[in-house]
Amino acid sequence: MRRRARRPAGGAALGLAILAVLGSAAPVVAQDAGVDITVSAVIPGRCGFSRVAPTPLRGATPDLETAQTFSVSLPLDCNTPFAVGVRGEKGRLVNTTGAPDGSGYAFDKTYGVRLTLETSEGDVRSGRCLSDQIVAGGNCDFASDQPGRGLGSGSGIAAPGGVTLTIDWPDQSTLNQRLAAGDYSDTITLVVGARA
Numbered sequence: 001m002r003r004r005a006r007r008p009a010g011g012a013a014l015g016l017a018i019l020a021v022l023g024s025a026a027p028v029v030a031q032d033a034g035v036d037i038t039v040s041a042v043i044p045g046r047c048g049f050s051r052v053a054p055t056p057l058r059g060a061t062p063d064l065e066t067a068q069t070f071s072v073s074l075p076l077d078c079n080t081p082f083a084v085g086v087r088g089e090k091g092r093l094v095n096t097t098g099a100p101d102g103s104g105y106a107f108d109k110t111y112g113v114r115l116t117l118e119t120s121e122g123d124v125r126s127g128r129c130l131s132d133q134i135v136a137g138g139n140c141d142f143a144s145d146q147p148g149r150g151l152g153s154g155s156g157i158a159a160p161g162g163v164t165l166t167i168d169w170p171d172q173s174t175l176n177q178r179l180a181a182g183d184y185s186d187t188i189t190l191v192v193g194a195r196a
Contacts (some may be wrong), residue, residue, distance in 0.1 A: 003172050004044075004121055004129055006099040008166050010171045012162060016126065018078070018135065023038050028052065039061055041185065043079065044179045044195050045079060045080040046077065046078070046079055046080070047076070047077070047078035047079070047080060047082045047147075047158075047190060047192060047193050047194045048072055048074035048076070048077055048078070048193075049075065049076060049149055049192060050074075050076060050162075053059065053191075057070045057072050057185050058070055058071050058072070064084055064093065064109055064169065064179055064184055065172045065173075065178075065179060066171055066172070067083070067168070067169065067170050067171040068167075068168060068169055069165070069166065069167070069168040070167055070168075071162070071164050071165065072161055073164045073165075074162070074163050074164075074165070074190065075161075075162040076158040076161055076162050076163055076192060077151070077158065077159065078153070078157055078158040078159065078161070078192070078194070079171050080157060080194045080195075081143075081152070081153050081154065081155060081156065081157060081158050081194070081195045082116075082117075082118060082148070082153050082157070082158060082192060082193060082194055083148050083150045083191060083192070083193065083195045083196065084115060084142065084148075084150050084151050084163045084191070084192045085142060085143065085144025085145060085146060085149050085150025085151075085190070085192075086112075086115065086140070086142055086143060086145060086150065086165070086188060086190055086191075087134055087135065087136065087138075087144065087188070087189045087191070088131050088132075088134040088135050088138075088186055088188050088190070089097075089135075089186055089187040089188075089189070090108075090131075090132065090135070090186045090187070090189070091110075091111075091132040091133075091135040091138070091186070092108045092109060092111070092131050092132060092186060093108060093109045093131075093184040093185060093186050094107065094108045094110060094111050094184060094185065094186065094192070095107040095108065095168075095179075095182040095183070095184050096182065096183050096184065096190055097182035098180050098181070098182040101180075103157055103180065105132050105177060105178055105179060105180035106175070106176075106177040106178065106179050106180065107113060107179075107180050108184070109175075109179060109184065110130055110131050110132060110169070110171070111130070111131045111167055111168065111169040112128045112129070112130055112131070112167065112168045112169065112170075113128070113129050113130075113166070113167055113188070114126050114127070114128050114165075114166040115138075115142055115150075115151050115163060115164070115165060115166075115185045116130070116162070116163070116164040116166070117151060117153050117156075117158070117161070117162075117163055117164050118158065118160075118162050118164075119121045119153045119154065119156025119157060119161055120156045120157050120158070120159065120161070121153075121154055121155055121156030122156065124140065124152070124153055124154060124186070126151045126154070127140050127141065128168075129141070129143065131168075131186065134188070142171035142187055144149060145191060146189065146190060146191065146193075146196070147188075147192065147193025147194075147196075148193035148194055148196035149191075149193075149196050150191070153195065154196050163190065163192070165188070166190075179195065
């Protein structure tokens with residue numbers, strides 16, 4: 001009589017349990033092979049004059065008696081739409097070494113001002129304003145001493161780019177009076193900022 005080998009108790013039940021689990025598992029479904037990862041960052045807006053020195057005056061001779069037009073360019077670093085404002089201190093070139101004395105000579109002279117902004121979308125040009133229109137409260141479109149106000153760059157940015165200030169005055173012979181001898185000056189302030 002042959003003896004059968006004894007199985008450990010519960011062995012058959014365990015084997016059946018594993019088969020039951022494997023048999024009831026859902027079929028494996030293929031997953032997407034790619035994963036989307038979103039990376040985001042922020043570049044803060046900046047706008048100001050570059051540290052590069054301005055170009056010297058172009059086309060100027062220090063003679064108020066003859067008609068003159070000259071320009072100065074200032075580099076900008078603006079990575080957002082911007083505006084440049086201009087403000088004149090006196091609103092005219094004033095004789096700093098003499099004062100009206102009843103002689104019939106003039107001791108001041110009005111001048112003209114224009115701006116050109118070099119932007120990524122092309123140049124933006126202002127109209128011409130007289131110096132008495134760029135003082136505080138003046139009615140020139142780009143007269144301002146507030147950053148972000150003045151002549152706007154549209155949708156363009158200044159990277160690279162700059163602003164050119166053009167100043168002109170007429171020949172004195174076209175005006176009513178001759179100018180008195182002396183030194184004449186005015187201070188023009190340009191302000192730049194992200195467009196308000």
